Amino acid sequence: MEQNAKIYVAGHRGMVGSAIVRRLAEAGYHNVVVRTSKELDLRSQEAVRAFFAEEKPEYVVLAAAKVGGIHANNTYRADFLYDNLMIESNVIHESYVQGVKKLLFLGSSCIYPKLAPLPLKEDALLTGLLEHTNEPYAIAKIAGIKLCDAYRSQYGCNFISAMPTNLYGPHDNYDLKNSHVLPALIRKFHEAKQQNAPEVEVWGTGTPRRELMHSDDLADACFFLMQHYNEPGLINIGTGEDLSIRELAELVRDVVGYQGQIRFNTNYPDGTPRKVMDVSKLASLGWHYTTKLEDGVRQVYSEYQQA
Missing domain, CATH: 3.90.25.10 (UDP-galactose 4-epimerase, domain 1)
Structure with a gap:
């Protein structure tokens, strides 16, 4: 990515998005475009189209999503599926329309089947049934991966997908009812x-047993992937521990x-x-967590x- 490139980070107020903005700033990337959810409703095709036409970002990191704990996922099943499908569909499509050079879509480890062998490998995707409580969220994230691959296949778009493990860090949620x-x-x-x-x-x-990764390490991995990774499918981001x-x-x-x-x-x-997570694919490219x-x-x- 060129130092003066215009980069749109969707979801910049969340734990992941804010960490990515910090990492970009640390590396000297200051032409970063952000919008709050009040300023730009990513579920609105019209609003997203107007934003992309006006700003014309060269790179996009899609860290925006409707998220929540088990209770929220299981209670608001329609909302989680609809909102996340709309967000990713609008952003990915307009990135294609406006000729975005590269897009990074961030998913979640919940995309993997409930009974997938451990550690979770990338090729376990769609090999079994999902965990019922967060199935709508997982289905939406799987659709996002497949959207990136489809736009790559049909239009030659350099859209990549990464699946982070369980995260913690600044701007985390400490509400006992729905926190991790x-x-x-x-x-x-x-x-x-x-x-x-x-x-x-x-x-x-x-x-x-759980794997935990600091959001700053995730942001560093995302920055690394934006510089060095250009493949279809998905890649795990985690500690492997x-x-x-x-x-x-x-x-x-x-x-x-x-x-x-x-x-x-x-x-x-x-x-x-x-x-x-099995993080051997990412490790083979030369990246490893530090925190x-x-x-x-x-x-x-x-x-x-x-x-």
Whole structure:
């Protein structure tokens, strides 16, 4: 990407989009175009068409999506499917119409079948049934991958797709009702420390294993792919390493400095026993993550305290 190229980052206020904007700025890319959802409704074909015709971005990173936890995904199934289909369809099509040089579409590890072999390889896509609770979101993301491939095949567009693992970082969601596991644990242990509570409840048995990556590492990987990767299909972005929920809870407890006990409430479900990405494809290109989990947790906890 040329240093003065106009780059549109869709979803710049989210955890992923904001990290990508920071990475671009760090690399000296300052001709970055952004719009809030109030300024530009990406679900509107007319609005997206007008935006692309006016701005004519040379590069596009599509990090905008309707997102939420298990409860939101399962409750608002039509909204998650419709909104995400419309967002990606409009942005990808107008990128073709306006001759965008390269587009990066970001999906999610939930695109893989519920019972896919671990670690999750790129070729596991569409080899089995999806997890029911987030099926609408996953279907939309799979459609986005296939849209990129179809525009590449029919029109020669350099549209690529990347699937990040579970993320954490600045601008994360700490709402206990619909946050992911790490921000939920940070908030629980922080509040327990403040209140001198004797114990912190953690859902499930603590045995499921999860892979976690800092959003700044994801942004660095995206920047790398925009420079070096031009293939159809998809590529995983992750650490390739995981740890148990129990180990994660103990790590957060130590970082927060909480002195009480951890109680695992086995009345709550564990969810998927293990979820970790195969990142050998990305590693073969020469990219590897740099933020150690403990360092990353200390960083986001510090930011959480200042919020």
